[in-house]
Amino acid sequence: MAVYTQVSAEVLAAFLTRYDVGELVSAKGIAEGVENSNFLVETTRDRFILTLYEKRVAAADLPFFMALLDHLDAKGLPVPPAIKDRDGIEIQELEGRPACLIRFMPGVSLSHPTPAQALAAGSAMGEMHRAVADFAPTRENSMGVDTWRPLLDRCGRSLDQIAPGLYDDLAAALDHVEARWPRDTLDRVAIHADLFPDNVLMLGDTVTSLIDFYFACTDIRVYDLAVMHGAWAFDGAGRNYDAAVGEALIRGYERHFPLSAEERGLFATLASGACIRFALSRAWDWLNTPPDALVMRKDPLAYMRRLGHYHPALAMRVA
Template sequence: MAVYTQVSAEALSAFLARYDCGDLVSAKGIAEGVENTNYLVDTTQDRFILTLYEKRVAAEDLPFFMGLLDHLAAKGLAVPPAIKDRQGVEIQELEGRPACLIKFLPGVSLSHPTPAQALAAGRAMAEMHVALDDFAQVRINTMGIGIWGESLSRCGRPNMDSIHPGLFDRVASALTEVERDWPAYLPVSAIHADLFPDNVLMRGDEVSGLIDFYFACTDIRLYDLAVMHTSWCFDTEGRNYDPAIGAALLEGYGTVIDLAGGDRSALHILSMGACVRFLLSRAWDWLNTPADALVTRKDPLAYLRRLEFYQQAGATTFQ
């Protein structure tokens, strides 16, 4: 469950009074997500998402995230921008946390996407990339390749090997390969960096929204597609790869942005890098999340299995 900060009805009513959004009718904590506290808020006028930003989202990064969402919304993309209060302010404070009232988007988060849904999602990512071509703000990827070695060292050999024997050396070896072959020459832009299936809202086979931009940053544009590939094309445990989903993602993306041969080959090493990134963040959470925490830990080995798939399959996965 992702409700770290409790918000009283009195405090929420006072918060909503800053907006032209009606009076509070109901508020319910949202269990999905692990980074922030989220409430589904109904008022006499509409439905909203209230987000309180917890420790993993730095307050100084919020203007970048809000600016990116405003930019995409202004270009007609289905994203959830923050609502401005009567004074034109987006970023507020509530219960001692930075907070925003967010536009509610209809749709269902995916758990087992179909090829048709993957096709639509791949196209939606490419449309987002095109819309961000002229987005001027920059944010360093704080979860990017530059910190993976440090993250591995911080987890430590004994702790990593307690998760799985030999895990430290297996990740270190893969990281050496990724760092050696990283395609730094590819175009860089603002990217989502976390477009897992549960961050895409669907209505049937159509995308109704892209959400949860709180890892958004400036990085290799095609890395975004690689992250998507690692998260969409496997079962939850990372044991089974679905080539139909992979092909549909690339086809959908390619209907908007051409995937030339060199780009397709680079997706292999970018996907290995994405596996290292999520394996390490999951390992850190696995080792440091208290047993009584409200957040369910995610298995880092699910990304070790994905990493091993890409290592064994090679670039042929993307041909």
């Protein structure tokens, strides 16, 4: 989450009249993250999240995201669907951006998940994957394996401004992963593709919501677990691996989908690909985030360090 586009109280109050949600009491920008402009909105009736979709989220993709959230909500999963206005419309326009008013969900995101919390979160991902078995819409992964090489090329040697030799290290890692990537053999479903700890809300050891589905797409099911594993099982800097958390995630997931021998054999490759994906997207943001944006840039080197855990031969030169 972030704030790129400001919304005045007067404009927001007028926007809320489209809905049956009461009158505006307060609104506060949410600074975490890098993707969209988000506000916590309180009305005389309830609290909501207002999201304005910025350049990385294409307006044409929003119907897929909203349909997926509606589908999961109908299945009883803890997700935050968009609120429909009085005309039944979910996707609006505000300050020249596509916008949605979204149900507020209770709970807090985690900075240091415990094994018990990881077990619950892994199970929630497995439950989500089971719930999408009959979800028909599809969307290509806009940050999938075929996009990593072009993004590396766009970043170019500017990567070496972040760390000396980063371009060459990423290029070598990508060569390795692309040659081993499973193209056709593993199960593909609608996945979250970004289920970091801050995208899971919890109360104690109970998952209260899965949020921020704006990278959701159709891709390898176990790749979703690999993304989650890399996000949950390391400290923020990517230096220390917590085996208890990593193993608990997989155990929780296997309550719904026991991993096959092929999936286990390819897990390190999928997780290495996830490391490359997030190192590259973070590097791009690091190099291109507007200096006046209310946003926290994330360290791309933290994912280069994780890469060495999954494939020691690909250990990078970053400290």
